[in-house]
Amino acid sequence: MKNISFTASIIGAILLSSCNKDDNMDMTNAALNVNYPAAYVINGEDATISVIKLSTNEVTGTIPLMGTGTDMIMWPHHISSHSNHLAIGVPGMDLSAGHAVTGTMSGKLVVIDATTGSIVKNMGLPVMNHNTIYSPNGTEIWVPQMDMNGKILVYDATTYALKNTITVGMMPAELTFSSDGTKAYVANGDDDNVSVINVASKSVIATVTVGDNPVGAWTGSDGKMYVDNEDGQSISVINVATNAVDQTIVLGFMPGIASHNGTKSELWVSDPMAGKVHYWTWDNAMMMWMHGGAFNTGAGAHAISFTTDGSTAYVTNQTANTVSVVNVTNHTVTKTINVGKKPNGVVIKM
Structure with missing residues (x-):
């Protein structure tokens, strides 16, 4: 988290005053009933979630997150899923131009119902967080704390009580789990x-x-x-x-994100400055990844999520305010979907 200095602006001040330890929020999109495979796209600047129906690749609903007062959610970032819940990291500042941060502010742990869009939990955190993620068995929620004295907070996924605090390195960003x-x-x-x-x-x-x-x-x-x-x-x-x-x-560009497609044995890396996605293929003879090519998606290409069969990818384009639907076999964009402002994280629920 280097090179960019963070100054507590009006936005930061609003968030600092809004992050209580246990702020529940009741904001339900009454018309929403996502009972179909969908992609959920976090729109950071709008503080909304666009719901894309996979069978039609159309936006079928928008979940508002912003709220007011102590419930305010600003600049949601990455999203993960477990069962029928979605977990969202809310650092409270715009990370679309890079993840370099100097200074500390509060964050939020947010959990929503994936079917109705209702907010199950909206809880303030001591320090800003890059993401919020369920443990592999779904019994815990793990949250990194982006501070010079880096920590991981582990919460009970049912009671939201703090179970463990794990000391890690300086300015921890994303937390993920191995496939096993x-x-x-x-x-x-x-x-x-x-x-x-x-x-x-x-x-x-x-x-x-x-x-x-x-x-x-x-x-x-x-x-x-x-x-x-x-x-x-x-x-x-x-x-x-x-x-x-x-x-x-070695890339030769600043990566947005890396995403592995096990079905196709490909590694994709987004190139936000060029609005592209590069892909590598596994070479069994060399036992290493070899660059296969690149294709255009949209300005600010960032998060990449594959369907379970590995045949289709969804790429968020933060500057273009779009999501690219990509045919993985021929690496071509088959559709461009307009979403909210500065789309960041995306997760697919089948």
Whole structure:
């Protein structure tokens, strides 16, 4: 989290005054009934969620999050899902131009019902958070705290009581889990490393040195984690079994996010400045990732989410205020969907 200085502006002041420890919020989109496979897109500037029906690739509903007073939610960022709930990280500031932050402000843990769009929990946090994510078994919610004294807060997913506090590195951004659910990975931006946590014991079992300013260790179904190093302009490929870096992929651009498609054996990395997505294919002879090509999506290309069969991808374009629907086989955009302002995270529920 380097190079960009954060100043507490009017927006920050509003959020600081609004983050109570336990602020429940009742804001239901009464017309919403998402009983079909859908993509949920976080619109950061609008503080809304666009719901895209996968069968038609049309926006079928918009979930408002902003609220007022102590319930105010500003600049929601990334989103994850478990069962019928969606968990949202709310850092309270715009991270669309990069994840470099200096200074500390409060964040929020928000959980919504994926069917109705009603807010189940809206809880203030001591420090801003890049994301909020359910544990693999759904019994806990893990939240990184973006501070120089980095911590992970682990909450009970039913009572929202704080269960554990885990010390990690400086300015932890995204927290993710390995595909087998046994380890959590935390990208420590100011330490240029990744903390590896045993999910069962809640203890840090390894610290892996990666590139300059890592933002997230993105989960691969191949037993790897793919770390996007924002300032280093590279991807560090971590072997989950050994907690060692198997390969460093030099990009030549600042990555937005990395996303592994196990079905197609491809690794996609968004290039926000060029409005593109690059893809790599696995070379069995060389035992490494090789660059396969790139294609245009939209200005500010960022988050990438694949359908479960790996055939279709949804890419958020933060500057264009759109989502690109991509045919994975031929790497072409089949549709461009208008959503809210500065779309960031996206998650698919089948």
